[in-house]
Amino acid sequence: MFDQNQIVFTEGSREKYIDVGVPLYEAAIKGDWNAAKPFLDKQPDLIRFAITENYETLLHVAASAESTKAVEEFVKNLVTLMKKEDLELQNKNYDTALHLAAAVGNIETARTMIEKNPALTEIPSNNITMPLYMAALFGKPDMVRYLYGISNKMGGDYWSDINRGWVLQKCVEGDIFDVAIQIVNDRSELCAEKGLLTGVLLALAKKPKAFKQTKAPAVFRIINSGKYV
Numbered sequence: 001m002f003d004q005n006q007i008v009f010t011e012g013s014r015e016k017y018i019d020v021g022v023p024l025y026e027a028a029i030k031g032d033w034n035a036a037k038p039f040l041d042k043q044p045d046l047i048r049f050a051i052t053e054n055y056e057t058l059l060h061v062a063a064s065a066e067s068t069k070a071v072e073e074f075v076k077n078l079v080t081l082m083k084k085e086d087l088e089l090q091n092k093n094y095d096t097a098l099h100l101a102a103a104v105g106n107i108e109t110a111r112t113m114i115e116k117n118p119a120l121t122e123i124p125s126n127n128i129t130m131p132l133y134m135a136a137l138f139g140k141p142d143m144v145r146y147l148y149g150i151s152n153k154m155g156g157d158y159w160s161d162i163n164r165g166w167v168l169q170k171c172v173e174g175d176i177f178d179v180a181i182q183i184v185n186d187r188s189e190l191c192a193e194k195g196l197l198t199g200v201l202l203a204l205a206k207k208p209k210a211f212k213q214t215k216a217p218a219v220f221r222i223i224n225s226g227k228y229v
Contacts, residue, residue: 021051028061031070033077040081047078048086055091056100063101063109072108084117094126095134102131102147105140114150121147122156128163130154136170141179144171148179153186161189165196172203 020039024046027036036058040046050057059078065071079087090096098120101110110131114120124130132151135143148154154164164187171180183190190196 017051020046024051024058025061028058028074029065031062031065031068031072031074033070033074036074037077044081047081048089050091052091054093057086057089057097059087059089059097059113060091060095060100063097063106063113064104065106067104067106067109071106072112075109075112079112079116082116084119087113087117087120088123090123090125094124096120096123096125096131098123098131099125099129099134102135102140102143103138105135105138105143107143107146110143110146118150121151122158124158124163128158128160129166130158130163133163133167133170136167136174136176136179139174139176141174141176144174144176144179148182154183161187161193165190165193165199169196169199169203172200175207 024036024039027033028051047058051061059075059082062071062075062078087098088096098110098113101113121131129137132144132147132154135147148167154167164183168180168183168187168190171177171183
């Protein structure tokens, strides 16, 4: 999180925010590196400053912007100037920039950040949700596949059967059945969680079309692999 010395937007600095925060925010949203660079050249510490009321940095804003080549290049330039720990800064919701990139499905942005600091994938937000969960929650299958593929089967100090189960259920709800199958195969212990099994079965019950045609084999593999029957 941020201290007051790292916040551009405060009630007592409205003028400064208009002069600095607004143009930086607009540059991040558009991926306009030429607009942002003069501010960072003059005051390099701005790279760590919050520029929104939700305490989001330039990287947070760019990570949640529409994915364009310009935004991807903006993130690459920004990350080059940042220390590893700068990428771990969290907003008021305790989300890192990777959480936001995962939620909107910006894979190239996520990859750029993870290459700089691989530990980002295992930093939870305030309610112990991981970036992988955010991708599943917002139905971003390609991001889910990417993050699960590098998650070491959701291993790590901040992973638990609770948040692993959340990912599994959201994958089923979002029709990301290939990853759901991987999870029940990789984490068979989740099959002993009755509450989770109930949630997964209820999610499947609401998807009659999933039992037809091309998706049916995947659905039945999830059921059989998890011993849900």
